[in-house]
Amino acid sequence: MLQYPNIDPIALQIGPIAVHWYGLMYLIGFAxxxxxxxxxxxxxxTDLTLRDLEDIIFYSVLGVVIGGRLGYVFFYKPDEYLAHPIEILYLWQGGMSFHGGLIGVLVVLFLFARKRQKTFLExxxxxxxxxxxxxxxGRMGNFINGELWGRPTTLPWGMVFPQTGDGIPRHPSQLYEMGLEGFALFALLWWFARKPRPIGQISAVFLMGYGTFRFLVEFTRxxxxxxxxxxxxxxxGQLLSLPMIAxxxxxxxxxxxxxSHAPSP
Incomplete structure (x- = not known):
């Protein structure tokens, strides 16, 4: 049994300004x-330019925040937020959905593709x-915050999260997600994308890979x-992952x- 290391969620404090690890992880992710x-x-x-990449990242940040928040509202707590719609804006209270954020980014990419006269899948x-x-x-940020912990386990690496208040060892599911949805999926996609592929296949592998890894990890979360x-x-999370795989x-x-069409870069 392991004890959660109780990491201070504030990475840096300068007077009244506090820089939280979770926000820092988002910045690292986009970097x-x-x-x-x-x-x-x-x-x-690709024939995209560095300016194109920076535009995609900038608007994707908006897509992640807006889509992630609305996804959480409508996928997880629609009745609560429809009864108190002003609370949708209370981002500091937490509540984001990956699947909602993904939809937000997809909207951004669709609009960008139209602007650059490319296909969405390119x-x-x-x-x-x-x-x-x-x-x-992002998953490391979840772990540092001590949130999204796993189900009870008797495995030797089961971790006691003080945030649960029950003292029960649980799966460190945030780290599982970091390993599978992060590092393993990165290795799979980077390997697959090393050669020219038919347009759409790299996107398809991402959807199937993330959906599968997330579906499996959810059994421990x-x-x-x-x-x-x-x-x-x-x-x-599993119900939302199934359409991604399909x-x-x-x-x-x-x-x-x-x-027989031109392959993607």
Whole structure:
């Protein structure tokens, strides 16, 4: 049994200004996206420019925040927030959804693709390999905050999170997610994208890979207390991951059928 290290959520305090680890992890995540994207541009993996990448990142930040918040509102607590809509703006109280943030980013990429007269999947194929390390940074932020802990376990690496107040060892599911949705997915996509692929396949592998890893990790992650387990004994995270896997599979199959088209970078 391990004890949660009780990390101070504030990374830096300068007078009244406090820099939280969670916010810092978001900045690190977007910085990693920029560095990896710049490398892919310099390697000729795309005809997008560095300015295009910076525009995508800037608007994706808005997509993550707006989409992530609205996703949490409508996927997890629609009745509560519809009864008190002003609280949707209370971002400092927490409550973000990855799947909502993904939808927000997809909207941004769709609009950007139209502006640059490219297909949505072309832009998606460039961006997909850049995302997982940013996700890994976000999951580390969850761990530092001592939130989104796992279900009870008797395994030797079970961790006691004081935030639960019950003293029960639990799966450090945030670290599982960091390893699978972050590092493992990054390795898979970076390997897959090393060669030219039919347009859409890199995006498809991201959707299938993330959806599968998230679905599996959710078996160790404690379900949201206000929802519990839903249809078929699955969590909301699992139910939202299933469409990702299905859509990814459809795109991959469609792309393979259209493989005579020009490959993505």
């Amino acid at each position: 990693l996206v920029w560095l990896l994207g710049r490398w892919r541009i310099n390697q000729g993996k 832009i998606g194929d460039f961006i997909a390999p850049l995302i997982p390390l940013g996700l890994a940074a 404690a379900p949201d207390y206000f929802l519990g387990l839903l249809a078929g004994g699955l969590s909301m 859509i990814g599979a459809v795109i991959f199959y469609w792309s393979a059928k259209k493989s």
